[in-house]
Amino acid sequence: MTDLRSDTVTRPSAGMLEAMFSARVGDDVFRDDPSVNALEEKAALLFGKEAALFCPSGTMTNQVAVNVHTRPGDEIICHQYAHIYYYEGGAVMRNSGASVCLLGGPRGLITAAEVESHINPDDIHRPVTSLVEVENSMNKGGGALYRYEDLEGISAVCRKHGLKFHLDGARIFNALAETGEEPAKYAQLFDSVSVCLSKGLGAPVGSLLLGDQSFITRGRRVRKAFGGAMRQAGYLAAAAIYALDNNVARLKTDNDRARYLGNVLQDLPFVESVAPVETNIVIFSLRNEVGSGQFLARLREHDIHALPIDSRTVRFVTHLDFTEDMLLRVESVLKSLVF
Numbered sequence: 240m241t242d243l244r245s246d247t248v249t250r251p252s253a254g255m256l257e258a259m260f261s262a263r264v265g266d267d268v269f270r271d272d273p274s275v276n277a278l279e280e281k282a283a284l285l286f287g288k289e290a291a292l293f294c295p296s297g298t299m300t301n302q303v304a305v306n307v308h309t310r311p312g313d314e315i316i317c318h319q320y321a322h323i324y325y326y327e328g329g330a331v332m333r334n335s336g337a338s339v340c341l342l343g344g345p346r347g348l349i350t351a352a353e354v355e356s357h358i359n360p361d362d363i364h365r366p367v368t369s370l371v372e373v374e375n376s377m378n379k380g381g382g383a384l385y386r387y388e389d390l391e392g393i394s395a396v397c398r399k400h401g402l403k404f405h406l407d408g409a410r411i412f413n414a415l416a417e418t419g420e421e422p423a424k425y426a427q428l429f430d431s432v433s434v435c436l437s438k439g440l441g442a443p444v445g446s447l448l449l450g451d452q453s454f455i456t457r458g459r460r461v462r463k464a465f466g467g468a469m470r471q472a473g474y475l476a477a478a479a480i481y482a483l484d485n486n487v488a489r490l491k492t493d494n495d496r497a498r499y500l501g502n503v504l505q506d507l508p509f510v511e512s513v514a515p516v517e518t519n520i521v522i523f524s525l526r527n528e529v530g531s532g533q534f535l536a537r538l539r540e541h542d543i544h545a546l547p548i549d550s551r552t553v554r555f556v557t558h559l560d561f562t563e564d565m566l567l568r569v570e571s572v573l574k575s576l577v578f
């Protein structure tokens with residue numbers, strides 16, 4: 240089976256399983272799990288932050304950050320397609336009573352000027368703007384990337400107005416593989432950073448939240464209240480440590496394979512257009528008479544699986560378990576299709 244639905248579909252490799260089997264564990268609620276402690280220390284060091292918190296999912300790391308950074312009724316500025324708003328079940332309202340100020344903008348990216356012009360004045364009629372959030376790479380924007388200078392600009396606006404700045408870096412390593420920034424320099428732009436271990440890094444479960452000590456201390460309390468404090472989580476942390484040691488450098492390959500698929504798709508007669516491919520996500524639209532349902536059904540006949548975005552748009556996501564052989568087979572199947 241060739242699975243291009245998501246980079247979450249990977250299974251632990253033999254080496255990762257070995258690391259999990261031999262993990263030293265303890266009760267992490269008592270802070271007794273050496274593997275979780277090692278992971279949190281390693282991640283904090285890597286991103287140049289004081290502390291880290293291991294959580295079961297990226298939704299939880301994002302929502303813990305929202306909860307610590309805001310008070311009920313506060314407003315969060317983010318893109319209308321931000322994962323924290325669009326794909327997390329209304330959690331910012333449900334869990335934190337926060338409201339949102341949704342910005343537009345191509346490919347899911349927001350700008351410093353847009354952010355600054357949407358900060359509410361100090362007026363009792365208006366919600367208090369307290370948090371700005373960006374996503375890099377931008378999932379629903381087709382894996383789009385921010386330029387470092389643009390993030391510096393947004394960060395400066397946040398500092399100037401006393402706002403917190405959160406990065407949803409679910410795929411931050413895919414982004415850094417392209418732009419070349421050091422994680423430790425990059426993370427200084429933000430008050431908090433969320434990183435997924437179960438996407439391109441290939442771990443089975445888990446995400447990391449990074450920030451200063453007082454933020455993480457408060458986050459640890461919120462994680463407990465959200466039901467995310469785990470016990471012998473070291474088995475999962477061991478997989479995450481293995482992923483950070485072994486699966487970061489190879490992410491460039493995933494991005495390159497996505498670009499290759501984008502180029503193949505570009506030249507096919509039944510493809511209308513392909514969004515620019517900057518990381519490991521390819522979003523493309525099919526000609527009207529083809530449609531995603533029919534197209535995906537034809538791929539399934541070859542045991543190739545992908546997800547529709549809408550009736551004419553399809554997404555491919557490359558990952559650790561999508562090999563060079565699979566890439567070449569997908570290419571030849573795509574080139575053989577006639578509608």
Ligand SMILES: *Cc1c(COP(=O)(O)O)cnc(C)c1O
Pocket residue numbers: 295296297298299301322323374377378407409410435437438446
């Ligand atoms: C996957 C993802 C998350 C977190 O997802 P979980 O499934 O909760 O781990 C957060 N943000 C973005 C942009 C994502 O793609």
